[in-house]
Amino acid sequence: MSGYGVEVRDLTARYDTTVALDAVSFSIRPGVITGLLGRNGSGKTTALSVLAAFRRKTSGTVLVDGEDPWENERVLAGTCLVRESGDVAQDQKLKQTLEYLGDRRPLFSRELADQLMDRFELDPLTRPDRLSRGKRSAFGVVVGLASRTPLTLLDEVHLGMDAPSRYAFYDVLLADWLEHPRTIVLSSHLIGEIERLLEDVVVLDRGTVLTASDADTLRSGGITVTGPAEAVALFVDGRDVVGRQQLGRTAQATLIGARDDDAARARQAGLELGPVALQDLFVHLTDRPSAVGTSEESR
Template identity: 50%
Template structure:
């Protein structure tokens, strides 16, 4: 099984006269883990719904594995979108849902799903409406992992999960992806928890594409400077600071922009630790309302 490549060109979608997506052009390579980030209402769920053919684009083109996915059964049976709403047979037990998925999804792995049910401590005799929010999220994650679709999208699947359950999901995702590569799109607002998994990052803002590129390139668009507060302030002077953290006498600042290598070497010479820019700091900075936007 190979993952599906995903591309959109000038993609747009409107609800009546209200635009939800405007001129979205992205290229997501096959067999990689892609991050889809954005504030609430940015258009992440809408974009994934278009990719999953749950909505039809108003403008532009969508290609999955080189084909238009809309009403294309051969493509769509190999595309899996996991949403918080579940999309389950709510009146049937979890084990019946697994049976249905086994017949509907060509790559569904029933034994793997059952092993994950045990790991997440889910009772297969329960019905979806009897699950807590965390349990429902865990079952959604199980479905997404066990479906092993060439294009698998997780839309905030972690909602409701506690920290141990989220970590179990991340570990399972990375382990299974290493053994069976496919194309994963992961939407999450817990950026600091997932950024180590992401190979590319796409950021939407107010229905428009803010950026899309390699995660390593984004990390290189700035730096963190950590050390004694006075020394950090000295080297950060004149730079664009987008994040500050203090722990006693130690300060860490995140600076954004193309940085002079000599300046970074000087910072290290003065005893500062220089690191990559955290994705979360970059995300907050890029999506922060500008003063004129706040005034309006």
Template identity: 75%
Template sequence: MTGFAVEVRDLTARYGSTTALDAVSFEIRPGAITGLLGRNGSGKTTFLSVLAAFRRRTGGTVLVDGEDPWENPRTMGGTCLVRESGDVVLDEAIKENLSFLADRRPHFDRTAAEALLDRFELDPDKRPDRMSRGQRSAFGVVVGIATRAPLTLLDEVHLGMDAPARYAFYDALLADWIEHPRTIVLSSHLIGEVERLLEDVVVIDKGRVLAADDATTLREQGLTVTGPADAVDAFVVGRRVVARQVLGRTAQATVIGTASDDAQRARAAGLELGAVGLQDLFVHLTDRAAGEPADALTPQESR
């Protein structure tokens, strides 16, 4: 099993007068772990709900493994959406939930699920609705990993968990994906924590896609330039500057877009270049004045 591919073209989703997704287009590679990154209210949950056929799109095209997922038994059966609220489970004991899933999910691994219960110290005789928020989130993680669906969608499932539990989740998810490759979409705004898991990244903001590419390529799109303020200003002419700080005569600018001779030019001007991580790139891309849209990466910047 390599997982389902996802193709989205001009996808639009509206709730009354609110546009949650505004003609977004991108692809999700089969068998990859893709990070769906965005602030609260950016449209992440709406997008995942459309993929899982929980919500019907307003316009555009969505293909899951080459087919429209809406009321499609095959793709719906191969898709697992786990949300932070834990609404994928029954109001029964955990062990009854596991039996329910084992009967209905062809790839569900009960042994793996029970091992994960031990790892997160969850009582199989306890009902999820009588557990703490963190425990419910951990059980959602168990469901998402052990179901091993060809398209696994994890929507902020880790938010109720403390730091040790979150890192245990990241390790368990990666280890299981290596053993059983499938398509995983991990929605999060804890980018510094999940960055190491991600092969591909989609950044979404206010219903628009700001960037969609492999993680390595996106990391290479930003750089920091530090040195004398006048030299920094000269270096960034003609570039897209997304952040700038000044301390006395020293300045630092964060720019999008790199050139092959950047290192040589920087050394000649007495400047230092630094990398920009995914989290910093995300913050800069989605930073805007209240009510103003953020700017997407252009095709030249994202390649």
């Protein structure tokens, strides 16, 4: 399987008196698209910055492809972190940036870059500081995907892009990953849009890890129940309900914590059971009063 794996153990990152990450531990499997999910201030940007050696950890262990990434030429050559609007020279034409990356990134695909430039209607003779926010974000997508590094870290790169551009980004990311497998970590607030891409999920909240698992296992922790409103109300009575909807006499409830007898009870009551969206689970996890952490993330 292609791509770099990541092992993080007891990672703490501080900025003066601010604790951005508090002894967090998680793994990222090689060759997998992993979602790094969390609200603002959860520690996502700090975590990605440490993995890419943009920031130095305070303590703990961080291994990328089995080695500490800090000042590690081999690992850094195979890692690309792109944050919102890209980390590129603002006073150089887009064409110059692509030429620079093509000379220094051994796996950089100029063909893919040119295709994405056309798809996002980016003028190669324009400078980033003369682009709209959405176009700057689109250029960050070009850089991140065309680099094809074994570890590609995309931190909210889609912010500012309109819906058609975002969905074009998701489609290209998935298609190119299938053709050129690598490890991709996708940080996003738009969980409903990206969940179809994700095989694994890490959820951060206020500097701590709430959960880290494959997406299917996380989804299996809850169910949706749909049917006559009175039957649904009886079915969910006393359960951990995190969402309700009703249209006329038909209702749907989202539950956390499936039970062994749920399927039999649902059939007997004439109810339908379904999966829970990652977005609903994310909201539930990060809204829990017991979710603890110490600080907000520094961006």
